[in-house]
Amino acid sequence: MENRFVLEVKELVKYFDMTTGVLGRKIADIKAVDGVSFHIAKGETLGLVGESGCGKSTVGMCILRLYQPTSGEITFEGANLLKAKGTRLRHMRRTLQPIFQDPYGSLDPRMTAGNIIGEPLRVHGMGKNREYRERVDELLSIVGLSSHMRYRYPHEFSGGQRQRIAIARALSVNPSLIICDEAISALDVCVQSQIINLLEGLQKRFDLTYLFIAHDLSMVRHISKRIAVMYLGKFVEVASSEEFYNHSIHPYTKALISAVPMPDPLLEAKRERIILSGEVPSALAPPSGCRFHPRCKHSMERCREMIPELRNVGGDHWVACHLV
Amino acid sequence: MKNRMPGLRFSPRESSRTKLGREKPINRKHRILHVKDLKTYFYGTEGITKAVDGISYEINEGEIVGLVGESGCGKSVSALSLLRLIPNPPGRIAGGEIIFESVDLLRISEKQMRALRGNKIAMIFQEPMTSLNPSLTIGRQISEALELHQNMSKKAAWRESIRLLELVRLPNAEQRADDYPHQLSGGMRQRVMIAMALSCKPRLLIADEPTTALDVTIQAQLLEELKGLTTRFGTAVLLITHNLGIIARYAQRVNVMYAGRIVEAAKVEDLYTAPRHPYTIQLIASVPRLDRSDRTKLSTIEGAPPPLFNLPRGCAFHPRCSYAINKCREERPKFLSVGRDHYVACWVDMEKGK
Numbered sequence: 097m098e099n100r101f102v103l104e105v106k107e108l109v110k111y112f113d114m115t116t117g118v119l120g121r122k123i124a125d126i127k128a129v130d131g132v133s134f135h136i137a138k139g140e141t142l143g144l145v146g147e148s149g150c151g152k153s154t155v156g157m158c159i160l161r162l163y164q165p166t167s168g169e170i171t172f173e174g175a176n177l178l179k180a181k182g183t184r185l186r187h188m189r190r191t192l193q194p195i196f197q198d199p200y201g202s203l204d205p206r207m208t209a210g211n212i213i214g215e216p217l218r219v220h221g222m223g224k225n226r227e228y229r230e231r232v233d234e235l236l237s238i239v240g241l242s243s244h245m246r247y248r249y250p251h252e253f254s255g256g257q258r259q260r261i262a263i264a265r266a267l268s269v270n271p272s273l274i275i276c277d278e279a280i281s282a283l284d285v286c287v288q289s290q291i292i293n294l295l296e297g298l299q300k301r302f303d304l305t306y307l308f309i310a311h312d313l314s315m316v317r318h319i320s321k322r323i324a325v326m327y328l329g330k331f332v333e334v335a336s337s338e339e340f341y342n343h344s345i346h347p348y349t350k351a352l353i354s355a356v357p358m359p360d361p362l363l364e365a366k367r368e369r370i371i372l373s374g375e376v377p378s379a380l381a382p383p384s385g386c387r388f389h390p391r392c393k394h395s396m397e398r399c400r401e402m403i404p405e406l407r408n409v410g411g412d413h414w415v416a417c418h419l420v
Numbered sequence: 421m422k423n424r425m426p427g428l429r430f431s432p433r434e435s436s437r438t439k440l441g442r443e444k445p446i447n448r449k450h451r452i453l454h455v456k457d458l459k460t461y462f463y464g465t466e467g468i469t470k471a472v473d474g475i476s477y478e479i480n481e482g483e484i485v486g487l488v489g490e491s492g493c494g495k496s497v498s499a500l501s502l503l504r505l506i507p508n509p510p511g512r513i514a515g516g517e518i519i520f521e522s523v524d525l526l527r528i529s530e531k532q533m534r535a536l537r538g539n540k541i542a543m544i545f546q547e548p549m550t551s552l553n554p555s556l557t558i559g560r561q562i563s564e565a566l567e568l569h570q571n572m573s574k575k576a577a578w579r580e581s582i583r584l585l586e587l588v589r590l591p592n593a594e595q596r597a598d599d600y601p602h603q604l605s606g607g608m609r610q611r612v613m614i615a616m617a618l619s620c621k622p623r624l625l626i627a628d629e630p631t632t633a634l635d636v637t638i639q640a641q642l643l644e645e646l647k648g649l650t651t652r653f654g655t656a657v658l659l660i661t662h663n664l665g666i667i668a669r670y671a672q673r674v675n676v677m678y679a680g681r682i683v684e685a686a687k688v689e690d691l692y693t694a695p696r697h698p699y700t701i702q703l704i705a706s707v708p709r710l711d712r713s714d715r716t717k718l719s720t721i722e723g724a725p726p727p728l729f730n731l732p733r734g735c736a737f738h739p740r741c742s743y744a745i746n747k748c749r750e751e752r753p754k755f756l757s758v759g760r761d762h763y764v765a766c767w768v769d770m771e772k773g774k
Contacts, residue, residue, distance in 0.1 A: 289720045
């Protein structure tokens with residue numbers, strides 16, 4: 097079973113140039129993603145969590161080839177995604193669809209909902225005239241909108257409905273992998289759960305694979321089978337969502353979990369709280385050794401000097417920490 | 421009464437509170453804020469938008485009271501009403517009383533109100549970038565309030581600003597005081613907001629989604645800080661958020677708002693363990709929990725909140741409520757006591773109780 101994984105990412109690195117002056121002289125690298133490897137199996141959801149600026153969105157953008165990675169390998173459905181050109185790239189672009197956070201910014205305000213949803217169909221030459229119209233209607237009903245809404249413009253929709261349009265657009269060209277980058281973060285609690293239910297339903301129905309990038313741990317845990325925790329451009333822990341909450345090992349994962357307030361005052365009164373001090377250091381000059389060591393209360397001599405490797409600690413649980 | 425010692429803070433019980441037919445055990449704590457039947461309406465072309473439609477609650481000294489609800493339910497408008505910051509026109513506080521330390525804020529002059537804002541009543545807004553002045557250093561912005569309200573000299577106010585920045589644990593406070601807001605991260609800006617809000621030792625702090633734009637780790641840092649400081653100063657806090665977890669962790673009592681009205685009010689323990697209003701029940705059920713791994717479908721509240729300019733008759737929640745009975749469609753439910761410190765506005769709940 098060579099092709100078990102829809103997506104395989106190996107040692108992905110993305111540095112951005114920090115430039116100065118009118119000539120744009122490069123003075124430093126911003127190490128947004130610094131050696132990240134993972135895979136996603138068919139029909140699986142991998143959650144990617146971390147604080148803002150940890151590079152989680154950059155990973156998504158690299159997979160979509162909206163950023164050209166500095167180095168590394170991305171294999172999508174058995175083919176090298178980074179070397180793809182021409183028709184091959186077009187095919188990959190079709191089967192790889194994004195849903196972004198901001199349903200206000202990601203929909204063209206001058207296009208009707210129907211045109212927004214149908215645009216990928218036209219771009220990829222899938223369906224004309226009647227076929228096209230029927231497909232748009234079908235997509236609208238799949239995401240729970242009614243077909244008369246196709247003539248409306250984005251500003252006439254609520255945030256949740258806009259996100260439904262974005263989902264319909266992503267679904268239009270029968271993708272196999274959808275990258276949800278903070279797809280529900282801008283929505284209200286009740287609307288979030290509606291969208292999550294919709295995404296889960298669609299996953300079953302169309303055998304979709306999701307990379308679910310978000311900072312809301314509870315939502316990520318609900319929708320994902322496995323969760324990867326990212327800190328300053330590196331994965332610190334990858335675990336099944338079961339292990340993630342009950343048996344997380346990395347001090348950063350623990351702190352992250354303890355920082356999430358739970359809607360249960362009795363539990364809250366008992367919970368241990370790990371309050372991290374300070375903020376995420378700059379990706380311009382990440383700390384030596386383990387990048388988390390300046391904020392870690394367990395840090396030792398070794399943490400300051402050596403970069404911990406992601407090691408397997410049993411099952412599908414991987415941790416990058418010298419304590420293990 | 422007027423020359424009461426500031427240290428003695430027992431106010432006589434008011435008799436007008438029998439209006440809602442409730443009588444509560446005497447609270448030893450001093451009541452800082454008492455909002456009675458507050459109504460804030462906006463008069464627009466589409467009709468009257470009843471953003472806040474008759475809400476009543478109170479907050480005691482040193483207490484954190486949560487206000488939860490979906491966007492557009494009137495949470496923020498109710499907070500702005502407390503400070504009389506409703507843009508007029510189109511908005512107007514159409515009725516009610518806001519008793520702050522035995523003064524009705526709706527009856528005092530604008531000048532008196534201005535002396536209270538940022539002084540005895542402070543507010544922390546959601547978006548620290550837009551609520552800080554981009555053209556003044558943060559030290560200057562904090563000292564401004566101190567000079568104005570506390571009659572401090574420029575020098576003393578500056579020293580106090582640095583002390584406050586240290587209090588909220590802004591790293592390198594002394595150098596940072598010379599920074600402009602854009603030079604700070606989101607978390608640091610919110611620290612500055614907290615320092616500014618606490619500068620005049622307010623009796624009441626209104627925190628409107630204070631950490632919504634921030635990461636969970638920074639959120640935890642800031643809210644711990646805020647809780648510690650307000651407990652220390654005995655500040656009453658109105659904590660507005662849509663995050664039920666934050667309320668569970670930091671508040672003692674909570675008001676649940678829906679379509680401009682409070683539908684349920686209770687102590688935090690009671691609200692989460694035994695919610696009574698169908699909206700509260702469904703709201704709590706729709707939040708996925710980090711400690712539960714049931715991969716079942718999340719329960720949701722179907723539909724969307726009604727537009728506030730065109731509220732349904734009767735209970736505003738009835739079109740989305742699966743328990744709705746005929747009475748719910750016709751008559752607005754009364755806000756009644758169902759237990760100690762527990763109030764619910766629901767006909768179904770009442771019928772069950774009978």
